[in-house]
Amino acid sequence: GNSxxxxxxxxxxxxxxxxxxxxxxxATGYPSLFWYVQYPGEGLQLLLKATKADDxxxxxxxxxxxxxxxxxxxxxxxxxxxxxSAVYFCALSDKGYSTLTFGKGTMLLVSP
Amino acid sequence: xxxxxxxxxxxxxxxxxxxxxxxxxDMDHENMFWYRQDPGLGxxxxxxxxDVKMKEKGDIPEGYSxxxxxxxxxxxxxxxxxxxxxxxYLCASSSWGGFGLQRSYNSPLxxxxxxxxxxx
Numbered sequence: 001g002n003s004x005x006x007x008x009x010x011x012x013x014x015x016x017x018x019x020x021x022x023x024x025x026x027a028t029g030y031p032s033l034f035w036y037v038q039y040p041g042e043g044l045q046l047l048l049k050a051t052k053a054d055d056x057x058x059x060x061x062x063x064x065x066x067x068x069x070x071x072x073x074x075x076x077x078x079x080x081x082x083x084x085s086a087v088y089f090c091a092l093s094d095k096g097y098s099t100l101t102f103g104k105g106t107m108l109l110v111s112p
Numbered sequence: 113x114x115x116x117x118x119x120x121x122x123x124x125x126x127x128x129x130x131x132x133x134x135x136x137x138d139m140d141h142e143n144m145f146w147y148r149q150d151p152g153l154g155x156x157x158x159x160x161x162x163d164v165k166m167k168e169k170g171d172i173p174e175g176y177s178x179x180x181x182x183x184x185x186x187x188x189x190x191x192x193x194x195x196x197x198x199x200x201y202l203c204a205s206s207s208w209g210g211f212g213l214q215r216s217y218n219s220p221l222x223x224x225x226x227x228x229x230x231x232x
Contacts, residue, residue, distance in 0.1 A: 034220070043116070043202055043223030044155075089154065099145070099170070100221060104154035 002027045006090045006103035013080055013110050021075040021106045023064075023090035031092040033057075033066055033073040034100070038087045047075075047088070080110045115139070118203050118224040125231050131190040133227050135203030142208055144186035145221065146170075146178065149200040161186055193231045201227045 007022045025031065032051040036044040048057030053068035062077045073090060090103040119134035137144065145160040147170075157170030159178040167178050175197060179187040186205075190197055204221040 036221075041225070043204075043225045044221070045223065046220035049220070099157055099160055102155040104152065 002031070002092060002094060002101040004090050004092055004101055004103035006088075006106050009087075009105075009107035011106060011108045013108070015082055015110055015112050016079045017110075019075070019077040019080045019084075019108065021088055021090075021108070023073045023075065023103060025071050025073065025090070025092050027071075027092055027094055029094045030068075031094050033064070034091040034093070035062070035064055035073070035075050036089040036091060036102075038089065038105070040086070044089060080108070082110050082112055084108060085110045116203055116205055116222050116224040118201075118227050120227050121225065123227060123229045125190075125193050125229065127194060127231060129190075129193050129231075131193045131229065131231075133188040133190075133201055133203075133229070135186045135188070135224055136184050137186075137203075137205040137222070138184065139205065139207070139222070140183065141205035141222070142183070143206045144180065145204040145206075146176075146186065146188045147202045147204065148172070149202055149226070155202065158188065190229075193229075195231050197229065198231045199229060201229055 003026045005024050034049045035047040037047045038044045048059040050057040050066035056065045064073050064075045087105045087107045089105045091100045093100050116137045125131050143162045146158040147155045149155050156172050158176050161167045161180040177189045203224045206219045206221050
């Protein structure tokens, strides 16, 4: 079956530090990959996505590249802000009739 | 903007009660989902629906049922609440991402803000 593994948190950084949150996946087909973000007290919202190998998704300074050879979709940001503090979820969707499979989430805490 | 509204932000119920969690979306989405979110376990799919009166079991349907009588509304029902159902419940909706046999869930999920249910 499909699965998503992401690094455990919390990840604690100072403002303007470089961020990497690792995500690897297992899927039977050729999935689409997503990063969702959950700010405190809110539901999840889509941050970025990539639908095929070597695609790069980007949004709000965050980037992730779909690496089929390493089955990875690591999230990166060059300079984090306090407002980026949230829980980040990696997810995949197989083509067809499957639903999203989520990782367990990684909490990011950014201090001034 | 798509809006997914969950009727309650916080609920406290007693063991054995029948509990209804309501979710409404305003974008005419075909697909609707109920997840529960627990620390260390992430999001787990309870039930989903891709059409009115249609429902499919997710990964953890035991102890839950759902109702989708209208396209915009998807209700989660706890027939007899138990303490292990204390959790954050998230509703989501999406539209079809493709056509015909290539239909997929590639279109993004739009989530409500969640209902934190405590069963005592």
